[in-house]
Amino acid sequence: MNDITSQPWFWPAVIVSVGLPLVLIGLTELSNMLVRKGSRAAPIVLMVRNYLVPVAGVLVLLSQPGAWEGSGTWPKVIWTVFGLLVIVVTINAINHLVFHRAEKGSWRDRFPTIFSDLIRFVFIIVGIALVFWWVWDADVAGVFAALGITSIVVGLALQNAVGSIVSGLFLIFESPFQLGDWIETGGTRGQIIEVNWRAVHLDTGNGIVVMPTAELAEGSFTNLSRASEPYAATKDVSFSTDDPPLRVRDMLMDVARDIPLVAPDRDPSVSTAGGAKYQVSIPLQSPGDEGVVLDAFTTRLWYAARRADLHLDGDVTDDWNTPDRLLAGLRQIAPALSLRPADAEALADTARLERFAQGEVLLRPGAVPQATRFILVGRVMLGVPTDDAGFVQITELGRDDAVGLTALTRTRTISRAVALTEVEVVSIPVRVLDDIVREHPSLAREVVRENDNRVRLARSALEAVGERLDPTRRVMG
Missing domain, CATH: 3.30.70.1130 (EIF_2_alpha)
Structure with missing residues (x-):
């Protein structure tokens, strides 16, 4: 037995006959696992299993004394093939580790494909030259000299274009902005929607501006999204x-x-x-x-x-707010106040006309209204805020409806009233409403009835979104 193990061919044969199948089985299982995970490293493992390991086994057998007489060509061919396979596997592994596994938005993820391809090409040329020098004793000095001269010629011919690209690359690596940021440069302002090695794409709201990264790198710009305070x-x-x-x-x-x-x-x-x-x-x-x-x-x-009776741009005229229009408005809302038209006209000295733009707030949650507004023209949305800072619509108010019913009870409202269109209203101060209620108790009953109706609508609207109305809150807008 000792005579067999001492033979120079024994251990190489064991490596090939036992180790090679085990390595192939292990690489097969590893490849299958990577395929299930969807990893891009699976093709690299398959290349090692199908080509590199078998060629390595052949080289092990060739290493036995007497396996190949003389210094023939075929061993050198196999060594050359092995060297080329090592180069290909190594470059693909580095490419996978450096670029394919790069985090989104990192410099490796933004690295231009053209440059990674160029680097791989240079490594392949240098690797092949080294393999031929090592295996075939070839003189590769000329190859490196030609490569250097070619690089100089190409660099001089493309110095302007390459210089712009390199400037853009340095800007990308510095990362002074990211997708979604707003920048302003040279009178152009927009949101960054795409960044690559050549250009930055800005959405200005009136189209997409494609701005070379070199132009940004050589000039100045303002990142509006990275200020210490909101823009x-x-x-x-x-x-x-x-x-x-x-x-x-x-x-x-x-x-x-x-x-x-x-x-x-x-x-x-x-x-x-x-x-x-x-x-x-x-x-x-x-x-x-x-x-x-x-x-x-x-x-x-x-x-x-x-x-507010203030004069924007110094304008002191108001052709809309006239006594005749106010009287017409009071006559319109007289039934809602339980008044005769003539009695309503007597309120002209204390009532006032107001207009609201679409989207303006007529009533805020938590406020105690100082007056009740009766809608003459337009539509108003009445709603309540939710616990998650949302907003739920309760109902829509229109002609002759009242906003600010809680003025009579001097209580805080829980609702918000927002103009859906341009809205015209007549505003009646709370002290005037008090006098009307004393003379016409039916108005108080109508206010209570309408408030209860709005509370019921609010409860239904909140339950529809999975929330509840606080039972202690019995007053609406």
């Missing part, structure tokens, strides 16, 4: 010099707060610029909302200024 839209407005600045500032703040796209954790700010001019700064949830927010703010401001 703020600014608007300059002016009023009459007779308008009290504090009243103007309070009104501007109220209008800005009610716009839905304002950042929830930041309050708008107002600064006085002098000469009855003011600058309003509105923090936004996204820089892309600036146009919509400023449009809503400008529209609502006109209505709010008229209701």
